[in-house]
Amino acid sequence: MNPLIALMIIVPIICALFLNLLHKKDRTIKAIAIVMAITLPLLPLLANYGLHYFGGYEPLYQNPALSKGLPSLITGTALNTFHPAITYSFQDAQKLFIFILGLVAFLAIIVSLFETRRPSGVYGFMMFMGVAAVSALILTDDIFNFYVFFEIAALATVGVVLVSQVKGNYETALKYMILGSIASPILLLGIALLLGVTGNVNITDIILSLKSGAVNPQNPVILMACGMIFFGWLYGSGLPPFHTIKSAIYSKALPHGAALLQAFSVFTFIALGIIILRIFSYLPLSQLVIIGVSLLAMIMGITMAILQTDLKRMIGFLAVGELGYIGLGLGLGTALGITAGLFQAVNEVVITAFLFIGFGTIYYQSGESDIRKLGGFMVKNPKVALLVLLSGFAMAGVPPLNAFQSKLMLIQASVQAGLPELGVIMILLSIVTFMTFMKAFHAVYMRPQPSDLEIKNDFIPKATILALSILLLVCLLLGLFPQMATNYLQGISTSLAGGVP
Amino acid sequence: MIMDTQLASLFTAGALIVIGIFASVFLDNLIKKVIGLAFIGDGANLFLIAMGYKPGGIVYIYLPGMARDWFAQNSAYPLPFAMVLTSIVIGASTMAVMLGIIMVLYKKHGSLRASKVLGE
Amino acid sequence: MIEYILMFTTILGAILALMQRDLLKAAILTGIPGASLAFLYQYLLAPDVALTQAIVGSAIIPVFIALAVYKTRRVED
Numbered sequence: 162m163n164p165l166i167a168l169m170i171i172v173p174i175i176c177a178l179f180l181n182l183l184h185k186k187d188r189t190i191k192a193i194a195i196v197m198a199i200t201l202p203l204l205p206l207l208a209n210y211g212l213h214y215f216g217g218y219e220p221l222y223q224n225p226a227l228s229k230g231l232p233s234l235i236t237g238t239a240l241n242t243f244h245p246a247i248t249y250s251f252q253d254a255q256k257l258f259i260f261i262l263g264l265v266a267f268l269a270i271i272v273s274l275f276e277t278r279r280p281s282g283v284y285g286f287m288m289f290m291g292v293a294a295v296s297a298l299i300l301t302d303d304i305f306n307f308y309v310f311f312e313i314a315a316l317a318t319v320g321v322v323l324v325s326q327v328k329g330n331y332e333t334a335l336k337y338m339i340l341g342s343i344a345s346p347i348l349l350l351g352i353a354l355l356l357g358v359t360g361n362v363n364i365t366d367i368i369l370s371l372k373s374g375a376v377n378p379q380n381p382v383i384l385m386a387c388g389m390i391f392f393g394w395l396y397g398s399g400l401p402p403f404h405t406i407k408s409a410i411y412s413k414a415l416p417h418g419a420a421l422l423q424a425f426s427v428f429t430f431i432a433l434g435i436i437i438l439r440i441f442s443y444l445p446l447s448q449l450v451i452i453g454v455s456l457l458a459m460i461m462g463i464t465m466a467i468l469q470t471d472l473k474r475m476i477g478f479l480a481v482g483e484l485g486y487i488g489l490g491l492g493l494g495t496a497l498g499i500t501a502g503l504f505q506a507v508n509e510v511v512i513t514a515f516l517f518i519g520f521g522t523i524y525y526q527s528g529e530s531d532i533r534k535l536g537g538f539m540v541k542n543p544k545v546a547l548l549v550l551l552s553g554f555a556m557a558g559v560p561p562l563n564a565f566q567s568k569l570m571l572i573q574a575s576v577q578a579g580l581p582e583l584g585v586i587m588i589l590l591s592i593v594t595f596m597t598f599m600k601a602f603h604a605v606y607m608r609p610q611p612s613d614l615e616i617k618n619d620f621i622p623k624a625t626i627l628a629l630s631i632l633l634l635v636c637l638l639l640g641l642f643p644q645m646a647t648n649y650l651q652g653i654s655t656s657l658a659g660g661v662p
Numbered sequence: 663m664i665m666d667t668q669l670a671s672l673f674t675a676g677a678l679i680v681i682g683i684f685a686s687v688f689l690d691n692l693i694k695k696v697i698g699l700a701f702i703g704d705g706a707n708l709f710l711i712a713m714g715y716k717p718g719g720i721v722y723i724y725l726p727g728m729a730r731d732w733f734a735q736n737s738a739y740p741l742p743f744a745m746v747l748t749s750i751v752i753g754a755s756t757m758a759v760m761l762g763i764i765m766v767l768y769k770k771h772g773s774l775r776a777s778k779v780l781g782e
Numbered sequence: 783m784i785e786y787i788l789m790f791t792t793i794l795g796a797i798l799a800l801m802q803r804d805l806l807k808a809a810i811l812t813g814i815p816g817a818s819l820a821f822l823y824q825y826l827l828a829p830d831v832a833l834t835q836a837i838v839g840s841a842i843i844p845v846f847i848a849l850a851v852y853k854t855r856r857v858e859d
Contacts, residue, residue, distance in 0.1 A: 667785050667826070670786060670789055671785070671789065671826060674793060678793065678796060678815075681796050681797060681800070682796075691805070693805050693808070693850060693851060693854070694805075696850075697800060697808060697812055698800065700812070701796050701815070704815065704816070704819055704839070707819075708822070708823075711826050711831060714828070715827055719827055721827050738826075738827040738828070743830065743831050746831050747834055750831070750834050750835060751834075754838050754846075758846055761846055761847065761849070765850055768853070768855070774855060774858070
């Protein structure tokens with residue numbers, strides 16, 4: 162029993178509630194938010210691996226005092242090993258994911274505190290609540306608990322969009338909520354069907370009853386449940402057909418908010434993706450469907466990114482397209498493929514946050530995100546221009562930055578799995594990604610400044626530069642020493658691939 | 663009896679979900695859309711409740727004097743019911759947020775028609 | 783037998799609520815499926831859920847919608 166595991170959820174929730182109470186006390190909000198944000202990446206580093214049972218209800222076989230005197234109907238059957246409590250499992254992969262989520266959240270919160278003129282407690286509330294919800298999504302081993310935090314994460318996403326005061330944010334938020342209110346009950350129905358068939362909501366127990374033959378794994382109801390949970394997955398992570406609304410959500414949030422929102426959707430993507438792989442990977446079509454959807458996401462996301470004129474919308478579509486790489490890795494089903502996919506997920510969170518915060522300086526300075534009206538920022542702040550250029554290199558997969566390593570691993574994995582065509586598509590789309598990025602970079606930084614462009618803030622806060630430097634450092638570190646991340650991911654990918662290393 | 667209660671409630675849940683999806687997709691009024699979304703949530707909840715129902719069973723409250731084995735065999739399955747409690751509250755709060763956004767949008771656009779408010 | 787009547791009123795109430803042109807009537811009629819669901823939960827052996835649903839479904843949600851209608855417009859355009 163490790164109390165720090167529960168604290169990873171409780172600390173951000175308490176901080177969120179506390180910030181909401183402090184209204185219009187700017188100094189206090191700033192101080193508290195900074196202190197609490199620092200703890201977010203530290204907690205997973207300090208915690209030990211293990212399982213946390215809420216309420217302390219362990220499985221019966223672990224607690225002989227409790228099982229004494231119970232009839233053999235309970236102790237002699239599978240009931241003995243079932244998990245009666247909501248179980249959180251914290252292993253090495255979760256450690257890496259929550260650390261990266263905490264780091265991005267920390268940087269986004271710091272940047273937001275220094276870039277908004279009056280730090281608002283409500284904005285902090287939404288950000289911390291989202292971090293708590295997504296940490297729970299990564300940790301939880303209980304599929305209904307997953308649904309609850311899935312809904313909270315969606316509400317927090319909407320909240321981040323609502324407080325941004327970007328034009329058209331309310332309309333986009335309402336559209337997102339309407340789609341969400343159709344998709345989440347469908348996810349709940351999928352969970353209900355699984356519960357009806359297996360009698361459990363704990364994922365480990367569901368897998369146990371499917372593997373041990375207590376439930377017929379070829380039952381068509383399970384196929385239906387798989388389809389419904391898959392639909393929830395598409396919505397939660399913004400794969401097609403939800404890619405337009407997801408990128409609109411990113412573009413209507415403030416840049417630091419968008420940096421955090423994309424981290425939310427990537428981690429929702431892998432958390433639910435891992436659950437789907439764990440439960441349904443024996444179904445014949447599941448991996449094929451995952452690969453198909455991922456390919457569609459890559460192609461649609463990246464080709465639509467070229468057509469955009471809004472800077473944030475463009476990065477939003479690129480972020481959706483990059484999700485496809487992760488999905489391809491998961492869909493390959495081999496240990497190397499899954500490691501590469503999860504590694505790509507970590508890299509993508511860092512790089513997209515880097516891009517959003519980097520291009521966010523433009524929005525901060527001019528209040529404009531239409532690339533046709535921008536230009537001439539290279540002269541104003543060459544340092545930031547260099548950092549943004551490096552982030553674009555990182556996204557396209559230029560060595561020695563981190564996405565190079567993960568994309569190389571993905572291509573190797575696809576060749577090994579006998580699908581070299583996927584590798585070709587990935588390389589082509591990387592080139593298109595780079596082209597899109599260079600188009601935006603040229604328009605914003607290299608062109609002469611249009612005469613009607615009005616500069617609101619001349620100086621970029623030091624905190625933003627610091628955040629960008631930290632993100633660059635992470636990119637470089639992961640690019641030079643990919644083992645730092647892949648060692649953490651080996652365990653989970655081996656177990657997902659069915660024990661084959 | 664034409665069909666048993668559990669099956670009938672599953673059908674009711676399905677009908678509620680279909681009505682809700684129809685309303686939220688095809689009706690143009692935003693408030694009607696939200697009402698439809700509430701029905702989808704209700705349908706999912708009823709579906710879960712019907713999962714835990716046991717024909718001819720008893721309520722899952724253990725009273726003193728009941729035999730333990732008899733209770734275990736006859737009570738309804740309480741896990742889905744506990745889940746529905748959470749789900750109802752989530753649905754209500756989501757709906758409150760949506761209605762709040764609709765009020766703001768009405769002030770801005772002066773209309774409740776989705777084609778006018780949500781279209782470009 | 784009463785379960786079947788409750789199921790029938792649930793679906794009928796839902797359809798009726800969606801057919802109104804007056805949105806305030808629609809808001810009030812939303813309470814009918816909410817309340818019948820609460821009774822239905824009682825018959826499906828879930829008394830605690832029935833209590834929650836009775837409050838949320840037949841009071842809170844209609845009041846929320848009625849408030850929203852009051853703040854916006856009453857007749858569907």
